[in-house]
Amino acid sequence: MKNVLAIALLAGVASLSACNSSPREQAADNIEANADAVADNLEDAADNVDNEAAEDRLENKADAVRELGEDKADDMRTHDADTNLKNGI
Numbered sequence: 176m177k178n179v180l181a182i183a184l185l186a187g188v189a190s191l192s193a194c195n196s197s198p199r200e201q202a203a204d205n206i207e208a209n210a211d212a213v214a215d216n217l218e219d220a221a222d223n224v225d226n227e228a229a230e231d232r233l234e235n236k237a238d239a240v241r242e243l244g245e246d247k248a249d250d251m252r253t254h255d256a257d258t259n260l261k262n263g264i
Contacts, residue, residue: 203248210244213237 196204214237221233 199251203251206248206251207244210240210247214241214244 217233217237217240221230221237224230224233
């Protein structure tokens with residue numbers, strides 16, 4: 176019973192900390208979550224392919240999608256999205 180209460184308490188604290196994040200941080204988290212979902216789908220597709228070369232290509236694409244999502248999320252966290260400072264525009 177104590178473990179259930181502790182887990183519930185931790186979940187509550189985690190959800191409250193998420194509420195205090197800025198809109199920019201929330202957008203960055205959404206970018207990462209979407210990229211992870213796409214990468215997971217690609218990895219699932221790779222598991223269902225019989226051709227080893229096709230499987231490798233899908234897994235490499237999943238890695239690239241996940242990395243691109245992380246890069247875009249980091250860019251969102253560190254640069255103003257309206258001015259797009261990283262790109263100099």
